[in-house]
Amino acid sequence: MVLKKTLFFLVMLSGWVLIQSCDPVEEEVSTNPAHQLIFSSDTVRFDTLLSSVGSITRRFRIYNPHKNAIEIDRLALGQTNASPYTLTVNGVKGKTFEKEIIFGKDSLMVLVEVFIDPTDEDMPYLVKDSVQVEYNQNASDVKLVAWGQDAYFLDREVVECDVTWTAGKPYVLYDTVLVAAGCQLTVEPGARIFIDNNSALAIGGTLKIQGTAEDKVIIRNTRFDAGYDVAPGQWNSILFLEGSKDNIIDHADIKNGVIGLRVGSPDDDVDYDLIVSNTSIGHMSSAGILAFTSDIYVFNTEVFNCQSELVGNYLGGNYKYEHCTFSNAPSLYTREVTSVVLSDYISLGDGSTLSEDLSVELINSIIWGEEDEELSIYSSGASNVTIALHDNIIRSANEDWVTLGNDISQERNYPEFHVPAFYDYQIDSLSPARGKAIASEISLDLIGTLRDTMPDLGAYERKDSLP
Secondary structure: OHHHHHHHHHHHHHHHHHOOOOOOOOOEEEOOOOOOOOOOOOOEEEOOOOOOOOOEEEEEEOOOOOOOOEEEEEEEEOHHHHHHEEEEOOOOOEOOOEEEEOOOOEEEEEEEEOOOOOOOOOOEEEEEEEEEEEEOOEEEEEEEEEEEEEEEEOOOOOOOOOEEOOOOOOEEEEEEEEEOOOOOOEEEOHHHHHEEOEEEEEEEEEEEEOOOOOOOEEEEOOOOOOOOOOOOOOOEEEEEEOOOEEEEEEEEEEEEEEEEEEEEOOOOOOOOOOOOOOOEEEEEEOEEEEEEEEEEEEEEEEEEEOOOOOOEEEEEEEEEEEEEEEOOOOOOOOOOOEEEEEEEEEOOOOOOOOOOEEEEEOOEEEEEEEEOEEEEEEEEOOOEEEEEEEOOOOEEOOHHHHHHOOOOEOOOOOOEEEHHHHHHOOOOOOOOOOOOOOOOOEEEEOOOOOOOOOOOOOOOOOOOOOO
């Protein structure tokens, strides 16, 4: 009996040892060259990247569709240590990896980053490499493609007095970059200004942006990957400080900030301290133009897609808007204010108010959005308020605007914008804005189209070549 028990125990022990010595099938490494790995992508692409600035992380997966494991003999960048790219595999950064096992029916994630060294070139340049994968006498690769862009970097600086920024390499701004009082910054046609997160361009002196219809000045964020061309709130604002004067912004595209233009330059005269023309301001997480007790003239300009006001004029001031298109349609946000707000006062935290005289002339323009009322005028009764508001299309049901000579409606896309879903605010052939403007000296529209003898409302003159 003892012998039988001992024999039974030895048989069971041998079986247990045998089982423990066998790997699960998904962990058994196959060396069969016919067992191919599958890649989630054959190319990893990065959008334009500023040199000397690290990239976001891209990724791809390597899938093993077979029941057995496959060992990768070598996974490496083609340029190895000379490559501007860096890989991360299983939490380890490097340029070359060996003996990485992918279990059966499993996958391996490969993270890719790139850091591009400057080359002193004005235009974007191609930066290429590949990830080479060798296993079971097979060789595969995944191409890596990025565009590098050299730039001038300014970090919390006071720019030189009377300096000119030119086309060519862009100017990248970090923190607050200041144009000091008494100094002038001139920006030539085709120049590009990229402003980083939470950063601003502050003007204590004078800013002269001198773009053209063919070569606009671009002011935007520093991210170029998909979606960031319309993403709001990626930088702070262009801030005009008290005492700033003689500012001109002509033919500029200003996008993706918190506030496009923030103006606070009260003085004792009514001369315009800022003139904005032929300019597009949009995709702001707060306001497009926010001004306090300032003197501003804006014409041939569109302001669109802002989470708060398109135009907010507070605490009085002297303003003129002519041939402008203000549109918060389509709107991706819930707003607590109308698209255009004109007020002679501001409220303080203790419940009191401050007020100043307010003068506004708004003509030949379109004020639109997706709220029922898109224009608000507020008067404290303590200051002089003069409003000249006529020959406009306004989203409103307020008949008072009609008696002043405006066209009101609450119909969806009443102005007949061409493709508002893609922020194209040119007008279609049947638009009620056609031929309704009073003649002015502004002979060309925002994009350089000649206005006829019966000009259209808004920043755009209808072009018959539109589809």
